[in-house]
Amino acid sequence: MHKTAIIRCEHFNAAHRLHNAHWSDAKNKEVFGKCNNPNYHGHNYDLEVKVIGHCDPATGYVIDTKILSTLIKKNILDRFDHKNLNLDTEEFRELNPTAENIARVIYDILRKELDQALDLKIKLYETARNYVEYPY
Secondary structure (H helix, E strand, C coil): CCCEEEEEEEEEEEEECCCCCCCCHHHHHHHHHHHHCCCCEEEEEEEEEEEEECCCCCCCCCCCHHHHHHHHHHHHHHHHCCEEHHHHCCCCCCCCCCHHHHHHHHHHHHHCCCCCCCEEEEEEECCCCCEEEECC
C-alpha cells in the first residue's frame, strides 16, 4: 500500500536579526543586509507540517489532525509565536535564526513527538515568495 501525506498549515509571527557574532559589523551588513538591523525585523511565517505514513486500517488516519494540531501548537506556536527569536528562545540564542535554521529546529522538535514510523517534512514560508523545505 502506498503512503499518504497529511499536511497541517499554521501561522506565526516572530522577530529576528540575522547576525554572526564572529564577524565585523561591516561584514554582517554586507552578508545579511536589512536582515541585520540591530533593532530586529519581523515576519509573518506560514508553516506546513507534512506527516507521511500508512493509514491505520482501524481509523483511516495517518495521524489524527487534532493530535497533530495540538503538537504543533504546544511545541512550536506557543514557543515561537510573537517572540523575538534571538532574545526570547533558547533555540536561537547561539543559532542564527535564518529560515533554514528555523525549519530545521521545528523539524527536530516535532520529530521527537511523532511515531518513528512516520516521515516528517517541514515547509516554512518567510514571505510569499521565499520558503524553505526540510529535510529535502
